[in-house]
Amino acid sequence: MMIRLIGATLVALPLASGGALAAERTVRLTVENMTCATCPIVVERSLKAVPGVDDVTVSMAEKSAIATFDDTKATVPALVDATTQAGFPSAQQR
Numbered sequence: 687m688m689i690r691l692i693g694a695t696l697v698a699l700p701l702a703s704g705g706a707l708a709a710e711r712t713v714r715l716t717v718e719n720m721t722c723a724t725c726p727i728v729v730e731r732s733l734k735a736v737p738g739v740d741d742v743t744v745s746m747a748e749k750s751a752i753a754t755f756d757d758t759k760a761t762v763p764a765l766v767d768a769t770t771q772a773g774f775p776s777a778q779q780r
């Protein structure tokens with residue numbers, strides 16, 4: 687799957703209106719470029735910095751990051767964008 691940087695406008699799209707129920711979602715990302723023990727920490731921090739992200743588990747061995755987030759606040763493209771901006775391009779795993 688090709689990875690492309692996604693413009694900030696997409697990420698900034700208005701999400702559900704105020705009354706909507708928050709839904710907790712979990713996504714698994716494939717993360718590139720993790721080469722040492724510090725890399726997963728940087729990836730984890732980049733994801734946790736996205737508003738709405740509640741929990742992150744990064745595995746260097748599996749080249750993956752699992753993030754749990756409130757889908758009225760965060761989006762998968764926003765998560766992909768966050769790790770990519772930090773130097774670790776990612777894509778949703780299917």
Ligand SMILES: [Cu+2]
Binds near residue numbers: 720726
């Ligand atoms: Cu590293």
